[in-house]
Amino acid sequence: EVQLLESGGGLVQPGGSLRLSCATSGFTFTSFAFIWVRQAPGKGLEWVSTISSNGANTYYADSVKGRFTISRDDSRNTLYLQMDSLRVEDRATYYCAKFRNDARYYYYEMDVWGQGTTVTVSS
């Protein structure tokens, strides 16, 4: 069974840092790109960042560029999101997700999502 499990969320003060993890299982991790999507309380879905299957290419929403860093550890089948200089507006549930298509094909849609981890930024 394909599974993604986020962890690392919590309460942090503005300006602080958190690292989210997304442990995966049930598929060939190195064949897929991954994405982080967030959802502020009562709001819609917002793309945060994407990493390619080989980790060489990373993409960020303007709202997090320069503050967040996406990475992957293929030996651990785990995706990460390092969040620095956190702002109140970064408060959200953060989901990691796997793309339906492997990296050999055009990919844009996500077929498996984690359950989410909640980040609260408050003083």
Added chain:
Amino acid sequence: DIVLTQSPATLSLSPGERATLSCRASQSVSSSLAWYQQKPGQAPRLLIYDASIRATGIPARFSGSGSGTAFSLTISGLEPGDFALYYCQQRSNWQWTFGQGTKVEFK
């Protein structure tokens, strides 16, 4: 960036009725558009990709259509579990965007 606009914001219907949700893109996305369902406290679930292909395990009452800039998701015969939020989504120039969502609620 391509903006996706969903309408209506809220759809009030009864079980058994047909729901038609719209998603319009500010530029053509060809057929590379996906639809998700999200229930309270849950992660989104992929329903439709490539505008009209049902994802694995999705019932046939869910159907998608459209191409270019105009898309629709139809739920024929709403069941109690279908009352939820629905989002469309696309990728362009290595930027991913979602529509703002349509809530299908009990009338």
